[in-house]
Amino acid sequence: xxxxxxxxxxxxxxxxxxxxxxxxxxxxxxxxxxxxxxxxxxxxxxxxxxxxxxxxxxxxxxxxxxxxxxxxxxxxxxxxxxxxxxxxxxxxxxxxxxxxxxxxxxxxxxxxxxxxxxxxxxxxxxxxxxxxxxxxxxxxxxxxxxxxxxxxxxxxxxxxxxxxxxxxxxxxxxxxxxxxxxxxxxxxxxxxxxxxxxxxxxxxxxxxxxxxxxxxxxxxxxxxxxxxxxxxxxxxxxxxxxxxxxxxx
Amino acid sequence: xxxxxxxxxxxxxxxxxxxxxxxxxxxxxxxxxxxxxxxxxxxxxxxxxxxxxxxxxxxxxxxxxxxxxxxxxxxxxxxxxxxxxxxxxxxxxxxxxxxxxxxxxxxxxxxxxxxxxxxxxxxxxxxxxx
Numbered sequence: 001x002x003x004x005x006x007x008x009x010x011x012x013x014x015x016x017x018x019x020x021x022x023x024x025x026x027x028x029x030x031x032x033x034x035x036x037x038x039x040x041x042x043x044x045x046x047x048x049x050x051x052x053x054x055x056x057x058x059x060x061x062x063x064x065x066x067x068x069x070x071x072x073x074x075x076x077x078x079x080x081x082x083x084x085x086x087x088x089x090x091x092x093x094x095x096x097x098x099x100x101x102x103x104x105x106x107x108x109x110x111x112x113x114x115x116x117x118x119x120x121x122x123x124x125x126x127x128x129x130x131x132x133x134x135x136x137x138x139x140x141x142x143x144x145x146x147x148x149x150x151x152x153x154x155x156x157x158x159x160x161x162x163x164x165x166x167x168x169x170x171x172x173x174x175x176x177x178x179x180x181x182x183x184x185x186x187x188x189x190x191x192x193x194x195x196x197x198x199x200x201x202x203x204x205x206x207x208x209x210x211x212x213x214x215x216x217x218x219x220x221x222x223x224x225x226x227x228x229x230x231x232x233x234x235x236x237x238x239x240x241x242x243x244x245x246x247x248x249x
Numbered sequence: 250x251x252x253x254x255x256x257x258x259x260x261x262x263x264x265x266x267x268x269x270x271x272x273x274x275x276x277x278x279x280x281x282x283x284x285x286x287x288x289x290x291x292x293x294x295x296x297x298x299x300x301x302x303x304x305x306x307x308x309x310x311x312x313x314x315x316x317x318x319x320x321x322x323x324x325x326x327x328x329x330x331x332x333x334x335x336x337x338x339x340x341x342x343x344x345x346x347x348x349x350x351x352x353x354x355x356x357x358x359x360x361x362x363x364x365x366x367x368x369x370x371x372x373x374x375x376x377x378x379x
Contacts, residue, residue, distance in 0.1 A: 044354070063362075065354040071347055079351040086355065182347060 010090040010114060012039045015080030016062075017073055017164075018097035022050040026059055031103045032095070033061045042083060043097070046076040052097075071182075073164075078180035081168075085177035093167045101165045105205040109167040112201055119172050119198040120189075122158065123165035123205035138219060142226055146187055149230060153237040154194030158202055161187040165205060172198065179242055184229045191236040259298030266291045286334055290327040297323065 014032055018025055029041055041062035045053040047070030056064045065079055077094055084092045091113055095101050101123070109121040146161045164186060168176065172193070181188040193200055270287050273279035279287075297303050297320070308319035 063358060065358045067354045068350050071350055075347050075351065079354055082351055083355050083358075 008038050011088065012036075012091040012093065012110065013080070013084045013087075013089040014039050014041045014093045014095050015077060015084070016041065016043045016095050016097045017046060017076035017080070018043050018048065018052050018056070019046040019070065019073075019076075020048045020050045020052060021097040022048075022052050022055055024099040025052050025056050025097050028095070028097055028099060029056060029059045029062050032106075033059075035103050036106065039093075040089070042080055044076040044079050046070055046072070074180060074182035074185035077164075077185065078176065078182070081173055081177040081180055084173045089173060090170050091167060092173055094164055096164050100207050100209075102206055102208060105165070105207075108203050108205055109165065112203070113167045113169050116169070117199075118201035119169050120193055120200050121167045122160060122163050122190075122200065122202045123167075123207075124158075124160035124163050124202045125205070125207050136219070138222065142222060145226065146229070146233075149233060150187065150190060150194075153191050153233060156194055156200060158190055158200065160202065161190060165207070175242070181232065181236065184225070184232055187229055188232045188236050191233050192242075195237055195239075196241055256298055256301060260295065263291055263295035263298055267295065283334075283338065286327075286331050290331070293323065293327070 014036075016025070016028065021028075025043065029043070032039065032041055043052070043056040043062050043064045045056065045064055045066045047067050053064050053066050056062050065083065067076060067079065080094075081092065091110060093106065093110060095106075105123055109123045112118050112121050143161070147157065147159060150161055151157050175196070175198075176189070179192065181192065190200060267288065270279065270284055270291060274281060274284050304320050305316045307313075307323070308316040311319060311322075313319045313322070
């Protein structure tokens with residue numbers, strides 16, 4: 001366990017991308033604040049048409065950035081990185097606004113980043129085993145394909161490519177403020193960081209069943225989604241390095 | 250005679266196209282940057298219509314049995330290339346658009362915070378006077 005003083009001396013920003021999350025957002029903010037009162041909370045309201053923004057503001061515990069139009073998860077999260085970079089935060093944490101991620105699991109992904117063990121820590125639904133995760137076989141197959149391709153590209157096994165529960169260090173804040181991919185960001189970020197010599201870690205974290213709403217990827221659009229993501233992953237791998245990997249410096 | 254007429258029509262058509270593009274640029278309805286390909290292909294069409302037999306020559310070189318198909322090939326290629334250029338322009342626009350929206354969002358938040366601070370210090374000032 002990490003000493004709380006060290007954690008408190010750092011400026012940690014929790015980025016919550018939110019699109020029409022008025023049912024969950026207030027609860028999520030309060031929960032985070034209760035356990036981590038020193039963490040700063042930033043809600044990125046991605047052009048919601050409900051009261052997400054007003055409700056998040058009304059808690060008085062979170063800053064809220066309203067994007068003028070709905071830009072998608074990637075652009076929303078990148079806004080958080082830009083904000084964090086501009087305001088000199090040391091650590092950022094991506095946390096979904098839909099109640100899927102659990103506050104009690106935050107330490108698991110933040111502490112290794114604070115300690116400098118990794119540059120990005122992923123909270124994974126199935127580091128232990130994929131089979132226990134409740135989902136259709138088709139989805140599981142898709143996940144396996146992603147994992148295989150990702151392994152081929154960066155030589156590191158990441159079991160939960162699409163988890164949005166992640167912590168990042170200061171170097172990555174600056175890097176991703178510039179280069180965060182927009183369309184299907186989660187798997188692409190892994191390739192981008194792997195290729196650029198950043199250290200990625202993965203740890204099992206419990207997650208709640210989705211409270212409401214459907215997966216962002218309906219099954220019918222699965223093949224389309226897979227193709228696009230795979231293309232994005234390959235392209236991320238083929239692109240020239242954005243910065244020199246640390247071992248060269 | 251028939252061949253002569255179609256050549257005349259083709260030459261006139263190409264010239265009108267070129268003039269049209271020039272006019273659009275002059276009126277600033279079309280940026281120079283985005284007109285290059287249009288102008289290029291308009292000139293290609295002009296050359297094809299002035300130089301009789303060019304289409305046959307291309308067809309022969311490419312091994313196309315039916316010469317008019319060569320003309321269609323040039324046309325399709327032109328449209329294809331211009332469409333790709335448009336996709337590139339749209340991608341660039343989408344990126345700029347994204348960056349602008351993010352910047353607007355961040356600035357709005359900053360403005361809000363500043364406004365709150367100003368209000369608070371005003372309140373404070375009033376309190377002192379009384």
